[in-house]
Amino acid sequence: MDMELTGAEILIRCLQEEGVEYVFGYPGGAVLNIYDELFKQTKVKHVLVRHEQGAVHAADGYSRSSKKVGVALVTSGPGVTNAVTGIATAYMDSVPMVIITGQVPTAAIGQDAFQECDTVGITRPCVKHNFLVKNVADVAVTMKKAFYLATSGRPGPVLVDIPKDVSQHKAEWNYPKTISLRSYNPVTRGHAGQIKKAVQLLLEAKRPMVYSGGGVILNDASDALTRLVRLLGFPCTNTLMGLGGFPGTDPQFTGMLGMHGTYESNMAMQNCDVLFAVGARFDDRVIGNPAHFYRADRKIIHIDIDPSSISKRVKVDVPIVGYVGDVLEEMVKLVESSPSRPDPAALKAWWGQIKEWQRKDCLRYDKASKLIKPQYVVEKLYELTGGDAFVTSDVGQHQMWVAQYYKFEKPRRWINSGGLGTMGFGLPAAMGVQLANSKANVVCVTGEASIQMCIQELSTCKQYHLPIKIVNLNNRYMGMVRQWQEFFYGNRYAESYMDALPDFVKLAEAYGHVGIKVEHPRDVEGALREAFARKERLVFLDFITDQTENVFPMVPGGKGLTEMILAEEL
């Protein structure tokens, strides 16, 4: 007879089978059986966070920086509701994760039991899929499905809800090697005819623009993208999620685009004759007002794994559904074997135009200031790390400054919450990144408002000796809120001032870390150097920055992509 195991044992074995290295979690009543089994083995390591939101963000950062599936484990009820922000964050950015949640025993479901909530109902709109496992015999196959769904097609978080009695009951251990679902067959191979058409269009382009997004990172397609763009000699921009997909120092790179994109990228997006969108979804922060975007006459090619991303906000001429990496590889082959090349004279004229836009120097800022300019801190950080650190961020001005001033050379180095825009993401995400890349420099660039949303995770960092460098751009304001209030609400700074701030140096020390306060521009570089020299320690760098600094360029909400506010115009 085959081995009979409890649901909890089966679950842990599934994780082992899937090669899961770390589970980020927090115990509680409904997951006690599972924690007991975790305790009895050593293969799967558990990272105890201080709040369930941190567990999911950590699993998320782990996944984004390592290509592996992030796994989180939380208890029923409040464990789940605390995790929801993390799950929604991962969903918006298509991060492959499996979230295991405890549930009250099956007999108690629907009885308003202690720590009961309708987990599957609450999380339904923010997961790729979710399961409530009511029978122990289904645990293994459900876990197999969860990992398969999380990683195939457009990736995303999958949640498995396991009632306490199911983790206790016994069933035969049998983990399927492969799985297929008749209702789930994502199109993964781009249509050959469409790919040919796209290449033809690219070769005939006179004013081409390549616009790539998070899909290139998720599908590990940056090598293919880089080769294709260099082969064609086209300008290339990245979305916030796509940074590092094309090398940030490449002369063909025009910087990020969108609401806080560079002048040249946004102008080229609007004025190109062929737009090549790769694993990007034309969202509101990227193209601004769609009606304005439409005014320009251009042909659009769009590669995406998700058919529903195509022609959702902008009609496209050549849609290609499939894995971007494979499609790009095929395109490289087609271009290489084609005798024709884009018209060099036209391309030269187009580059001339782009260079003219670049002369606006839209990212310049006051370098002589006596106050610490946040941009300066990011530039110094970039110089000292050679563009090779893993950088996480929270949400707001500091996030935009990293996106603008840190030139990401490689994919999976830039870890931020682009879709949901979750403050509190940076520190716990950095924990996952550091665990996945133990030797690497991991930096969390944050602000004094964001960092306080998950500051409790400093304790987790201590427990697991995670030598993260926290760069706190402390301007005593929710900077992006303040910026909007300055521009659009007549300088009425409603509730955006951060009063009663803690002494971050003392706070870091209280958690057992090193804290350094920096108040003068001349001390910025030294402080960063000192932080990186302390390889074994978490260092909290509290930079007191210019309170009035704004992020430029800026496309105001509802405006067209070229209707930018530049620094000099204010």
Add this chain to the structure above:
Amino acid sequence: MRHILSILVENEAGALSRISGLFSARGYNIESLTVAPTEDPTMSRMTIVTSGSDDVIEQITKQLNKLVEVVKVVDLTEGNHIERELMLVKVRAAGKDRDEMKRLADIFRGRILDVTDKSYTIELTGTGQKLDAFLQAIEPGVILETVRTGASGIGRGERILRI
């Protein structure tokens, strides 16, 4: 424009709420929704009547296809199709109205399923428009109660929706 979407979906707990949740979350409109298992009990067939521009209908179809439990989606209104809805209507049928009500039910090919000395319960099938027409043909005052299933649809001729 009005569209009738036919959907094959895994007959699993939660599938219906995923679909209805998709419509409410993305602001799509549902005029009617019917669902029941097919001859294969592991699968259900759903008919959703919705409306929207071509772009919206395209998005609805794509978003439905994205749901893991959805097996197939077809827009019946793209081709020839048959659409039927069932209505049960209880009407006052007393005095001089009684004969008139019977005649009207006959004209609309309705069947009287239940009779009391004061009322008839009439069963009527047809397109939504036909059922509307019947309700308009009788005096509003005599309608005691109506219940409608919403439309079910199937393609004409060789058009078949199955896996």
